[in-house]
Amino acid sequence: MLRHIVMWTLKDPTDAPQVKALLDSCKGLVPGMHEFDVGIKAEGLEANCDVVLVSTFEDAAALAAYVPHPHHQGVVAQIRQMAATRHVLDYLV
Template identity: 90%
Template sequence: MLRHIVMWTLKRPEDAAKVKALLDSCKGLVPGMHEFDVGIKTEGLEANCDVVLVSTFESKDALAAYIPHPHHQGVVAQIREMAATRHVVDYNV
């Protein structure tokens, strides 16, 4: 299993709900995607980023199928326009 975590700081934090909706549209996009959770910063709780994606894939091959998927790439292009920073960590679980 492979965990894929991506965190974004947005140019306009008020766009967080829009980014979440875009990411949620990628849920179940490819076989081998087991978990897919998108969270946005909650007022009053500690956060260094505005949006986080925590996903789990069956294998490196499943993640490799997700990354170039045309729908995912369309979402990436839209989020790239709204993001100030992006951080990613992939690791075995």
């Protein structure tokens, strides 16, 4: 299993619900995607970013199928315009 975590700081933090909706539309895009959870910064809780994606894939091949998927790439293009920073960590579980 491979965990894929992506965190974004947005140029305008009020865009977080829109980014979450975009990411949620990617849920279940490819076989081998097991978990796909999107969270946004909550008032009163510690956070160093505005949006986080925590997803789990069966293996590197499943993640490799997800990354270039046309729908995912469309979402990436939209989020890229709203993001100030992006951090990624992929690791084996």
